[in-house]
Amino acid sequence: MTALEVRHLHKRYGRHVAVEDVSFTVEEGEIFGIIGPNGAGKTTTVESIAGLRTPDSGSISVLGLDPIRDRAEVRERLGVQLQESGFPDAIRVSEALELYGSFYRNPADWRELVELLGLTEKRDTRYQALSGGQKQRLSIALALVGSPRVAILDELTTGLDPQARRDTWSLIERVRDTGVTILLVTHFMDEAERLCDRIAVIDGGRVAAVDTPEGLIARSSPVRQVRFRLSQPLDQRVLTELPDVIDVEIVKGRWLVTGRGQLLSSVAGALARARVVAEDLRVDQHNLDDAFVAFTGRAPESAASPEPQAAPESPEASERRDD
Numbered sequence: 001m002t003a004l005e006v007r008h009l010h011k012r013y014g015r016h017v018a019v020e021d022v023s024f025t026v027e028e029g030e031i032f033g034i035i036g037p038n039g040a041g042k043t044t045t046v047e048s049i050a051g052l053r054t055p056d057s058g059s060i061s062v063l064g065l066d067p068i069r070d071r072a073e074v075r076e077r078l079g080v081q082l083q084e085s086g087f088p089d090a091i092r093v094s095e096a097l098e099l100y101g102s103f104y105r106n107p108a109d110w111r112e113l114v115e116l117l118g119l120t121e122k123r124d125t126r127y128q129a130l131s132g133g134q135k136q137r138l139s140i141a142l143a144l145v146g147s148p149r150v151a152i153l154d155e156l157t158t159g160l161d162p163q164a165r166r167d168t169w170s171l172i173e174r175v176r177d178t179g180v181t182i183l184l185v186t187h188f189m190d191e192a193e194r195l196c197d198r199i200a201v202i203d204g205g206r207v208a209a210v211d212t213p214e215g216l217i218a219r220s221s222p223v224r225q226v227r228f229r230l231s232q233p234l235d236q237r238v239l240t241e242l243p244d245v246i247d248v249e250i251v252k253g254r255w256l257v258t259g260r261g262q263l264l265s266s267v268a269g270a271l272a273r274a275r276v277v278a279e280d281l282r283v284d285q286h287n288l289d290d291a292f293v294a295f296t297g298r299a300p301e302s303a304a305s306p307e308p309q310a311a312p313e314s315p316e317a318s319e320r321r322d323d
């Protein structure tokens with residue numbers, strides 16, 4: 001079943017067009033990523049899905065509901081962790097979870113949530129005394145406290161150290177395993193590649209591509225290279241005549257084979273048939289950073305902000321912030 005459907009979303013702030021034309025669908029149970037340069041319209045898109053912005057045109061469906069018209073129902077089914085939401089310093093972890101839980105018809109058992117998120121020992125700790133990683137985990141717990149079927153996570157691991165980021169990724173996979181569909185906005189290509197089933201690349205308020213991480217990488221760069229040395233001489237035609245091979249070069253005894261498709265297995269098969277052994281074999285791997293550059297013309301902005309401030313929108317705070 002389709003969890004989210006965005007069709008031709010268009011949103012402007014005054015005369016400035018933030019989202020020109022964005023369409024995508026997210027299936028239930030997916031972790032769906034949104035990546036793109038600063039100012040591309042990612043946050044405006046997810047805030048529109050959450051009912052915090054009113055689109056100028058286009059349509060949005062959240063589990064078959066309209067975020068503006070069916071606001072109360074959508075709020076019950078959609079958990080939101082957005083960028084730069086404030087949270088009172090003195091509130092304790094358990095108090096925050098109980099308070100937020102009280103806003104929903106079917107709140108999750110917050111004790112189970114603190115356990116899922118590794119915060120059991122911090123349940124009586126005040127917000128101001130939590131580390132960046134613990135604040136982030138609390139903000140995820142708060143986004144999940146209403147037992148949502150869909151969760152929006154915006155800049156999930158910005159400001160976290162590498163270990164805390166990896167811990168958060170495992171946690172998100174555990175949350176998905178409980179059946180929650182996740183829409184993830186991220187600046188980190190490693191995060192998107194590791195977590196997302198599919199990704200939309202948004203650039204200049206439009207969708208540049210939607211695909212699996214592997215699909216985006218392959219589409220952005222169908223050409224691959226294999227490098228190796230050979231212990232015995234080999235007639236170059238053994239490789240140049242392979243259908244996947246575009247070019248073969250030998251530089252200082254090192255073979256460099258450029259090609260498409262299943263290049264590595266084609267080359268390995270040909271070498272095995274010729275009974276020569278490749279040494280020091282390397283495959284030049286493209287990754288999502290390369291795909292990002294190919295689709296947007298810019299390098300990904302992955303600089304983390306020093307102080308994570310994320311906390312989810314409370315239902316009160318999430319009154320529509322329309323301009």
Ligand SMILES: Nc1ncnc2c1ncn2[C@@H]1O[C@H](COP(=O)(O)OP(=O)(O)OP(=O)(O)O)[C@@H](O)[C@H]1O
Nearest residue numbers: 013016017018037038039040041042043044045323
């Ligand atoms: N409330 C607002 N009023 C006016 N312009 C806005 C407002 N919010 C965002 N914008 C502008 O709309 C465009 C899209 O912003 P948005 O925050 O959706 O992009 P983004 O892709 O999430 O960017 P980032 O990665 O930097 O968070 C930007 O040019 C931004 O400056």
